[in-house]
Structure formats: C-alpha cells, structure tokens
Amino acid sequence: MTESLKPGTLLVFRQPPYSNSLSRSGLDTALAAGAFEQPVTLLFLSDGILQLLPQQDSAGLGKRNHGKVLASLPLYDIETLWVDAGALSTCGYAIDDLPEGARLADRVLIRDMLAQHDHILAF
C-alpha cells in the first residue's frame, strides 16, 4: 500500500465537522493546494473521520455542508481520502459507509505517512 503514497504535504484532519471551523479551514487548504497543483495527501484521524459520513445535513446549524465540499475534491485531483481504520471501527462504521475514494490506513501505514511527507499540516 505504501507505494501509492505521494510526496508533498500531508493534511491531517482530527476534528469533527461542525463543532468548530478548523475542519473547514483544513478542507479549504486542500482545495487551495489542489488549485495550485501542489500534491497533498489527506488523512482523517480520530473524530476527523466523522467529516466523511454521508447524508450530512447542516441546514439546521446554519453552516455550509461539509460533505458537499468533500465531494468537490476530485475536481482538484484529490481522489483518495485516507481513513484511520481504528477510529472508524471505534465509531461503529465500516469503509462501505464512507464516500468513494476512502481508503483504510492501519497504524503502520499512518506512521509511514507521517514519516514520509515533507510537510504536515494538522487541523
């Protein structure tokens, strides 16, 4: 699996989608990197995996829908969303619950990703 990793910047998402604005700021950073054709890898850890759940409805919160922003990532050549496998099972979800493009990362792969990227931005 490690051969599929790209160099460049690793963006790590650790926050749930709507309790603060960090998750959105991180996604905006990913979109900006994509727009400038800088290679980025997205990794969702701990509560960050909740950002990926489908059928989000943020209308009652008065916030922009996070899932719709995520769905636009392929337009910026960001196809793969790496997901902390342990966090996913802790939260009671399976990979089939997540959008197309989500891939499981176990502890070893997460460690390798953290070690191999030039820059790491954590949101």
Added chain:
Amino acid sequence: MKYSLLVLSAPDSGSGNLAAARFAKAVIDGGHQLYRVFFLDRGAATGLASTVLPQDEQNVAGLWSALASQHGAELILCIASALKQGVLDETEATRYEQAAATILPGFELGGLGLLVEAMADSDRLLTFGG
C-alpha cells in the same frame, strides 16, 4: 534554513499562539530565514487591532508586530478567516461598508494561495494549534 509557520491558535486561548511567536523569534535569532507566517481560522484574530487584554497578560500581538517592524517578518492573515472575525484592512472596510479598518500594523490580509506557496517554497512548515 527557510521556515514558515501556520498559526491556527487564537491569541486569547491556550498557549499555541504565544509558542508560535516565540518560535518565530528563535528562527530569526538563530540566523534562519522566516519566510512567512500564515494565520488561519481562529489564528487570524491575532491581527485584530481592537483587542484589549488584562494588564497582567502577555500581549502576543505585540510580539508579532515587533517581528514585523524590527525584522520584516511577513505576517499574513487568511482573508476569509479574518473577515469572519472582524479583521478588516482599509480596502475590505470600504468594500463591506464597515466603520473602520481593524487590522494591526505589520499584518496583511491574503489568500490561501500564500499558504500553498509557503508549503512549496519552505524547508520547514510548522503548524501551531489545531
């Protein structure tokens, strides 16, 4: 070595913002290049001029302003984050018909492209907060 910093921590919460300011000073004092400091999300409140702190608390915005005035540090507030938190320069205050500019001297508003550029052009990019 060429350093850039991404500051996500608010100036009035926790110690991440202060740690970033001290790190930035250490980068310069150590003879390295501080290429850019990018303030995103709650970090963008660092450049708000109308903040009033208790007298016995460290004025972290003053540390940043000193880095800009004495060492020419480039301090960029993410424009989207800044506007949401009331940090406006003259252009934005006029554009949105607000009473006054509220940005501290030494800070500038800029887009996320400047963060992406810092990613590409720096040897080290450190995140504070988040």
